[in-house]
Amino acid sequence: MLAAMVVAVAGLVPLTATPAEALTVDVRVTISQVDALDSFEEPGDADFYAVTTIDGTERTSDQCQFEDDDHITPNWEFKKEGVDLSEGSVTVSIEIWDDDDPCDEPFSFRGDDDQGDITPTAGRTLTFEVDLAPCALTGGVTANCMTNVQSAGTADDDIASIVFQVGIAEPPSAPGQNIRCMHSPLWPQPGDTVTIRAEYLDGNLQPDVKIADKIQVFTGNNMAAPAGEVSGAEEFTFTTPAVGAPNLSYACRLVDDGSPIWTGWRTVNVGPPPVAGGAVPVMLTGPMRSRIDVVLIPDKDDYTGPSDPAFLTDMGTLIDQAYFAQGDGTANASILLSNQDTFNFWIAGGTGDARGVVDDKCQKDPPGNWDTLHSFADVGAIIHTVSFRDCASGNTFSAENTDFQVFRHEQGHRPFGLADEYCDKRPGSMSSVCDGGYFQSDPHPNVYEDGGDCEADLGNLGRSGGSCDRWQEDGGDEDFFETSEPVNGDLMVDNTTPQEADIRRIDWMLNTQCASGNC
Known part of the structure; x- marks a missing residue:
């Protein structure tokens, strides 16, 4: 019977040992490699996804990230925050599944899916204990933390091997x-x-x-x-x-x-840069599937290119002020800084062209190699120095180099999927227009296309009945939208403070999606 063994595999991000004075810790499991040791599907190869449970919190990767591939290097990082160090140890389990549902159909978790055997002992799920201080793996696996571990199954069918690493870090x-x-x-x-x-x-x-x-x-x-x-x-x-x-x-x-x-x-x-003409990683905090990858793009009309000293100075200030500081003196100000380990920052390998809102359309072009050398990006921001009305569409937006509030508003659209909430038809509105991007992003929307959905969600946001405002956008024939967010003093209204529905959506993206390797 094979035992789980320690191996050396390149590519894993080093995790941090936790000094004894920590009060709570974040526990992370990173799966760097999955290999089928026999045939999961005939014909074709496996469609692997992972399920990891850390101290009772289950995380599931996207079942459609890897299709028809028996040998993958996913770099899935699964995280649980705020584990009390006084627990002494926590239980971790890892499951590898082969998805049998076409990706264009609704995800039916574990319906007809086949679980791979990745443990040398009974069963197919690898389960072990993580001692928190000092960090070590015991039980189903005996190994040090921050060490790459390999485990393989011994069943008669659907056998797989994985390479993973466990680490803990202070928050x-x-x-x-x-x-x-x-x-x-x-x-x-x-x-x-x-x-x-x-x-x-x-x-x-x-x-x-x-x-x-x-x-x-x-x-x-x-x-x-x-x-x-x-x-x-x-x-x-x-x-x-x-x-x-x-x-x-x-x-x-x-x-x-x-x-x-x-x-x-x-x-x-x-x-x-690692790839000629490609993006430059100026602050990587971890695997891309578990991070928001932000690519900063110089506008061709204002900067000579990615290495322009003025652009690099401006981008250092922008990261410092737009991400790591809100500066409005409220408790919601720290949502991005308190998740600073969930962002990767890059400089684009070319220039873009932002022109603002022209003829009611968002006019901008990313670098010509955006879809090839920058395809990993969750969002691209085209940064310019002149003033015009900025906008977002697709996975890019434009923003002025020193207008950090507008930058945060446009970032609310992408990558976080928040809709605009400003409209001069809302009671008490200080807006002069009603032409924003209005839509419902599920789960956890901030704007609703069905008034019943807005009312039904009030309790989840700590709000009372009758708090929903209703409006119809300029030029709209039938579509109405509703929100219970404040009519002023809100990230998606006047570029100020993220409010309850905004925070909920951002937190879901950072601490559920990214924590499950689904950024």
Whole structure:
């Protein structure tokens, strides 16, 4: 009988061991490889998907990501947040399934699907315990965390082998406690020194001085000792020695009142892009299937290209201010910063052309190789410096380089699928138009096409009956739309604060979809 064994497989993102002072941890399981050891389907190859349960929370990958392929390298990362370290250990189980439903039909989970055997013991599900401090795997698997483990089944049919890794990490934020960490230059070249700035922010991301017990910067995937550390400060700046190709890795950590938070490792491309003419990864935090991949595109009319120093400076500021700071002093301000380990940032390999709303249409063009060398992108943002009305369509939007509020609004459309909520026909509206993008995104919409759906959802949003506003867009013949979101002071109304329905949809994307490898 084969035992699960430790193997060396390239490509897994290193996970972080958790110091003993953590209060809660995030537990992650990354599956890097799945191989069929006999035939799952005749004729053809398997359509693999994975189901992982971490401490009672089940995560399922998209059953249509891999079709007709017996040997895949999915890099699925499954995550459970906020596991109390006092639990001591948690149970993890991994299942591999072969989907038998055509992808153009509704997903009937486990209906006629075949479960692969991936365990050398009885049954087909691999189950084991994860000891939290220090992190180790016991039970069905005996191995260290942050080590690639292989397990294969021994049944008579539908046998598969997997390679996976388990790791735990401190959370990227805690109540009233955030860390903002950014490097400069955004796209370093060999021989450059890189400045890494770590800043302590309160729960509302306000500039009030917050003094941390200590702030640390780590480099080179080395958790043994910080590259730099300061005690009793609200900000710390660390400068690296000269960097060399192909990349730099770093992370920031903050401890206050015994509670640590951790940005997670970031990998930064140094020198030429990995693929000529392709995108440059300027901040990678993990596998693309478990991250929102944001590609920043220079407008051809305002920047000379991706390496334009003005563009790179502007993009460093944009990431810092549009993603890692909302700046409006509310508890909802930190939704992106508190999920900073769920975003990958890239610089496009070419230029785009944004022209705004012309003749009631969103006019913009991404780089010519967008559908080939940038096909991995969840969203592309074409950044310009002149002022016009920005818009979103497809998987791209336009935004002005310093208008961070508009950037966040357009990002609400893509990748998060939020609809516009502004309309001058809504009671109390300060808008002068009613020509936005109105639609219902399920699940967890912020705008409804059926008034009954709006009313039925009020309790889920903590709102009372009669809170739904109804309107018909300009030029609309029959379609009416409703929302219970505020008529002013809302991300999708006037580019300000994300409200309950906005937060719910964003949180679902980041902490359900991405946490299941379905970004």
